[in-house]
Each structure stands twice: as C-alpha cells, then as structure tokens.
Amino acid sequence: KDVDKDRDQKLQLICQHLADKIDVFDWVGFYLVDPEAEDELVLGPYVGEETDHTRISFGEGVCGQAAETNETFVVQDVSEEDNYLACSIHVKAEIVVPVKKDGEFVAELDIDSHTKDSLTEGHQKMLEEVCDMISPLF
Numbered sequence: 001k002d003v004d005k006d007r008d009q010k011l012q013l014i015c016q017h018l019a020d021k022i023d024v025f026d027w028v029g030f031y032l033v034d035p036e037a038e039d040e041l042v043l044g045p046y047v048g049e050e051t052d053h054t055r056i057s058f059g060e061g062v063c064g065q066a067a068e069t070n071e072t073f074v075v076q077d078v079s080e081e082d083n084y085l086a087c088s089i090h091v092k093a094e095i096v097v098p099v100k101k102d103g104e105f106v107a108e109l110d111i112d113s114h115t116k117d118s119l120t121e122g123h124q125k126m127l128e129e130v131c132d133m134i135s136p137l138f
C-alpha cells in the first residue's frame, strides 16, 4: 500500500539519522506488529548489519519483552540478559522503545550498540520523544 510505503520511507530516514548522529548507535531499526499474525513482530526499516531475526514473537528476546510490556527496555550488557536474541557478536548493549497509538503497542524502535554501558537516560528520553512523534504514522 502507498501509505505503508510512505511511512516506511520516513522510518528509514529516522533510522539513518539516528545511526549517523549518535556514535554508539550501531544498529537502528523498527519492528512492527504484524497485522496478519497475533502477537508477532516483523522487521521494518533498519540501518546496519542484516539480521536473521525478521520475525519475533511477543515475549521473545529484548524486542519481544518490550512488545509484551509496552515499556522501554534497556540492557547495558547483553551477556547478563537471559532472554536475549543475538543478532551479531559485536552487540554489547540494546535499547527498545515502544511506539504507542492511543496507548496501544503498534511498533518499536530497536537500537544495538557495540559499546557496553553506552546507553544514557538522555538517549532514552530522546528516543521516547521520537517514538511519540511518529505515532501518527501508524
């Protein structure tokens, strides 16, 4: 659909911008709730290495946990997180921020960093604002 194409272009630009501007953001992408499947995420626009995780069930990994709780999930050291899906051996920290539409979880912004303990409260606040701003796209 044209609206989806337009939205994906915008999401792609946001990923590119975040990856360009913030040094410690090494992979930036969106997972969207799959309208065809219940409680499943599907990979949307992203910047960075290709990932095997193109579909993730709610509850699975950091992404799935953020989807289930509808809350931001920050992991400063992925080696300490039991429920984690490894995309690349280089990833050391991860933040996942939900996108909500009328309070309901519709998508999430997922960011991987190659640097442990690199994700700040400032990053979190900024990313939550970004996710609030793009909610009307959904």
Ligand code: SME
Binding pocket: 027, 051, 053, 056, 060, 061, 062, 063, 064, 083, 084, 085, 086, 087, 094, 110, 112
């Ligand atoms: N690490 C994520 C999987 C997605 S990749 O980072 C792109 C997780 O544990 O859910």
